[in-house]
Amino acid sequence: MLQWLLATLHLLALGCGLGAIAARGRNLADQPDAPAWQRSLRANNWWRLALCLWLASGLPMLGQHPEQLWMTGRLPPVALAKLLGCLLLFMQEWRSLSLLHQCRERLERGRLPADELRSRLYRASRRQLALLLLLLLLSTAWHTGLFNTP
Structure with missing residues (x-):
């Protein structure tokens, strides 16, 4: 039951984050005026909230099935790619902090x-x-078992 609730929160945060990042970019696409900048910064606040919820719900799910994470003593390629993608995403967010400030x-x-x-x-x-x-x-590739061969 807990895993289901975490997965639901994880997907809701993902959808909210996707929408917030798209809105932030859309508001900055042309020469924005002050209200467009305000909308963009508000969308950024939603993105940060979604990111926190995404992390808070995703990390406990990793610990629920450690055998899925470590197959034959090493990390599956899709899991490694996902972790690297998360690292790149957080690095991008870190770089944008000073710009937003x-x-x-x-x-x-x-x-x-x-x-x-x-x-x-x-x-x-x-x-x-x-x-x-x-x-x-x-x-989705990882959780369906696609490309999980060691």
Whole structure:
């Protein structure tokens, strides 16, 4: 029962995160005005909440079936790819923290962030969206047993 609830929360967080990253990128696609920047930052808050829920629900699920994680004494290739994808996603999020902080500061002063910040955040949003979709594919492949041969 607990595994089912964690899996449900995990999928809900994934869907919320996908939507939030897509909204953040969509709001930054053209030359945004102040309300578009505010929507983008609000979408980023939703993304961070979804990321926390995704981690909080995903980590306990790893410990529920350790035999799935370690087959024949080593990590299955799909699981390794998923872990590397998660690491890349978190590195992208870490890099965007300072950019978002700069944007918030400029907006608080009544100035729009520079176009360079907008384009960097837009590209980061697209990369994170692609990584999240790749992680979804890897997760379904892993849990169905596809490519799990050692």
